[in-house]
Amino acid sequence: MKYPQLIVSLTLAGTLASGAALAQMPTPAPPQPQQSSMPGSAPAAPEGAPASADLDKSGKGLTRSDLPKDNPALKEMRAHFGEADKDHNGRIDAAEYNAYVNKGSAAQQQQ
Numbered sequence: 762m763k764y765p766q767l768i769v770s771l772t773l774a775g776t777l778a779s780g781a782a783l784a785q786m787p788t789p790a791p792p793q794p795q796q797s798s799m800p801g802s803a804p805a806a807p808e809g810a811p812a813s814a815d816l817d818k819s820g821k822g823l824t825r826s827d828l829p830k831d832n833p834a835l836k837e838m839r840a841h842f843g844e845a846d847k848d849h850n851g852r853i854d855a856a857e858y859n860a861y862v863n864k865g866s867a868a869q870q871q872q
Contacts, residue, residue, distance in 0.1 A: 810834035811829075816858075822853055824853075825839060
């Protein structure tokens with residue numbers, strides 16, 4: 762009867778060792794959204810949010826009043842304008858706009 766006990770012990774040890782090995786495997790990173798490879802092109806705004814160039818006709822940056830009130834994709838940006846304005850100059854430039862809008866879309870995709 763020593764052999765069945767030995768087989769069970771080896772099976773149990775193998776199962777525990779494989780479980781420990783699998784627990785140490787790194788989890789794969791979530792896929793990153795593809796960026797446009799064309800030089801000079803701005804990253805695409807998420808669905809519903811207009812591109813910053815469409816809103817900023819003067820090229821001087823957007824103020825809170827430049828953001829349309831009827832666009833639900835920009836409702837949070839209007840409410841948290843100071844958070845989007847990283848350099849606190851009272852205007853949101855294209856980089857700040859794209860960073861804030863893309864941050865919001867990434868948070869929605871994780872949910």
